[in-house]
Amino acid sequence: MITDTQNTALAQRLTHSGLRSTPQREVVYQVVLGKRDHPTAEEVFDRVKSAMPTISLATVYNCLDALVQCGLIKQVNSVREPSRYCPNLHEHAHFHDEATGEIHDVDIPADLIARLHNLLPKGYDAVSIDLSFRGSVRALHALTDQQN
Amino acid sequence: MITDTQNTALAQRLTHSGLRSTPQREVVYQVVLGKRDHPTAEEVFDRVKSAMPTISLATVYNCLDALVQCGLIKQVNSVREPSRYCPNLHEHAHFHDEATGEIHDVDIPADLIARLHNLLPKGYDAVSIDLSFRGSVRALHALTDQQN
DNA sequence: ACTTGAACTTGGAACGATTCTAAGTCTCTT
DNA sequence: AAGAGACTTAGAATCGTTCCAAGTTCAAGT
Ligand SMILES: [Mn+2]
Ligand SMILES: [Mn+2]
Ligand SMILES: [Zn+2]
Ligand SMILES: [Zn+2]
Numbered sequence: 001m002i003t004d005t006q007n008t009a010l011a012q013r014l015t016h017s018g019l020r021s022t023p024q025r026e027v028v029y030q031v032v033l034g035k036r037d038h039p040t041a042e043e044v045f046d047r048v049k050s051a052m053p054t055i056s057l058a059t060v061y062n063c064l065d066a067l068v069q070c071g072l073i074k075q076v077n078s079v080r081e082p083s084r085y086c087p088n089l090h091e092h093a094h095f096h097d098e099a100t101g102e103i104h105d106v107d108i109p110a111d112l113i114a115r116l117h118n119l120l121p122k123g124y125d126a127v128s129i130d131l132s133f134r135g136s137v138r139a140l141h142a143l144t145d146q147q148n
Numbered sequence: 149m150i151t152d153t154q155n156t157a158l159a160q161r162l163t164h165s166g167l168r169s170t171p172q173r174e175v176v177y178q179v180v181l182g183k184r185d186h187p188t189a190e191e192v193f194d195r196v197k198s199a200m201p202t203i204s205l206a207t208v209y210n211c212l213d214a215l216v217q218c219g220l221i222k223q224v225n226s227v228r229e230p231s232r233y234c235p236n237l238h239e240h241a242h243f244h245d246e247a248t249g250e251i252h253d254v255d256i257p258a259d260l261i262a263r264l265h266n267l268l269p270k271g272y273d274a275v276s277i278d279l280s281f282r283g284s285v286r287a288l289h290a291l292t293d294q295q296n
Numbered sequence: 297a298c299t300t301g302a303a304c305t306t307g308g309a310a311c312g313a314t315t316c317t318a319a320g321t322c323t324c325t326t
Numbered sequence: 327a328a329g330a331g332a333c334t335t336a337g338a339a340t341c342g343t344t345c346c347a348a349g350t351t352c353a354a355g356t
Contacts, residue, residue: 020323020332041313056335061314079225080343082313095272106267115263116279119254124243126283131264135274168303168352189342204306209343228314230342 006033010072017070027051028063032073038084038094038103076103078132093131106133154181158220165218175199176211180221186232186242186251224251226280241279254281 010029011021019025031047032039039047045060064085067073076084076094084103086094091113093106108131116129158177159169167173179195180187187195193208212233215221224232224242232251234242239261241254256279264277 022322022333024334054335056337058315058336059334062334075227077225077227079223080231083228093267095268095274098275104272106269106272108267112263112267115260119241119256119260120243120281121254123286123288124252124254124281124283125286126243126281127246128282130278130280130282132278133268133272133274134276134278135272138271138273140271170304170351172305202306206307206344207305210305 006030013070013072014066017066019066019070022063024052024055024059025063025066027055028060029067029072032064032067032085033087036087036105038076038086040082040084042082044085076132078134091129093133095133095135095137097137098134099136104137154178161218161220162214165214167214167218170211172200172203172207173211173214175203176208177215177220180212180215180233181235184235186224186234188230188232190230192233224280226282239277241281243281243283243285245285246282247284252285 006029007021007026010026014021014025027048028044031044031051034047041057041060041064044064045055045057048055048060064073064075068075068085071089072087074086074088076086078084078096086103086105088105091108091110093108095104095106096102097104113129116131117126120126154177155169155174158174162169162173175196176192179192179199182195189205189209189212192212193203193205196203196208212221212223216223216233219237220235222234222236224234226232226244234251234253236253239256239258241256243252243254244250245252261277264279265274268274
């Protein structure tokens with residue numbers, strides 16, 4: 001479940017973006033990849049500290065920024081809450097469960113993405129789309145989470 | 149362009165939500181309605197001060213919250229930027245122009261809203277959808293802004 | 297008309313996520 | 327081996343927003 005191919009992929013992406021591969025960036029990347037939730041920078045910080053106790057929160061922010069910049073993770077933001085980070089690179093939407101605070105990934109078919117782009121009037125050039133839902137997840141009798 | 153019918157509508161909405169109609173709430177509402185941009189709380193504060201110089205920023209935040217709560221305006225949030233407020237009650241998306249910082253409304257046809265809801269797996273119950281684009285608007289030769 | 301409690305407003309303090317700063321370390325290049 | 331950047335670090339600073347305590351207004355009941 002680990003790291004060598006992932007780390008070479010990371011190194012390539014970073015150098016391709018003019019950035020360096022560092023131990024801190026590697027471990028932050030591993031942590032975000034390691035769990036299918038959407039951790040905040042603080043949560044990433046906590047998880048990283050077991051592997052690298054001397055890392056600083058500022059570095060975690062820097063690393064997350066670097067990973068977002070070179071397209072390896074995505075930043076997810078909601079109303080007045082800390083940013084969260086997502087390793088799912090497929091085009092997808094986010095469902096914010098107001099009861100639990102959890103964020104679930106929701107797939108978006110490619111044709112729908114195209115249709116969304118077509119909403120834009122002439123001259124509008126979108127580089128990114130953000131689709132998010134807010135609500136609650138009804139517990140389905142004897143059925144496990146379909147996402148995640 | 150003004151206020152009497154709007155203010156009765158406001159008063160009705162507020163009382164219906166168990167809130168009171170106050171001079172501060174009225175003027176904040178008028179200010180948000182008065183311009184088709186998407187002002188921050190600070191910008192609303194600045195505009196309100198000419199009509200009511202003694203109002204406080206805390207009250208502006210409180211009034212905006214009250215108006216959002218009873219559904220008269222919407223709160224729009226982007227990555228690590230101050231919240232903005234929108235008087236457009238139609239279901240619509242937002243286009244964030246990265247060059248100018250402006251936010252433009254984009255209509256969403258009703259059937260598309262339905263299709264977005266259908267993306268959700270069984271058990272997911274969304275109370276709100278948020279669709280936003282980020283990009284730039286190419287100036288169209290001798291053509292004015294199609295929105296707004 | 298008075299009383300009374302709740303809702304509301306206000307200025308300033310507090311908060312918290314994020315960014316900045318200054319100093320030290322590491323790495324690539326020559 | 328040296329120099330220039332890139333990077334990390336701890337702590338300070340930032341800033342949009344929320345909280346607090348005190349005073350004011352309002353609605354409802356008497
Ligand atoms: Mn965070
Ligand atoms: Mn604001
Ligand atoms: Zn995600
Ligand atoms: Zn809008």
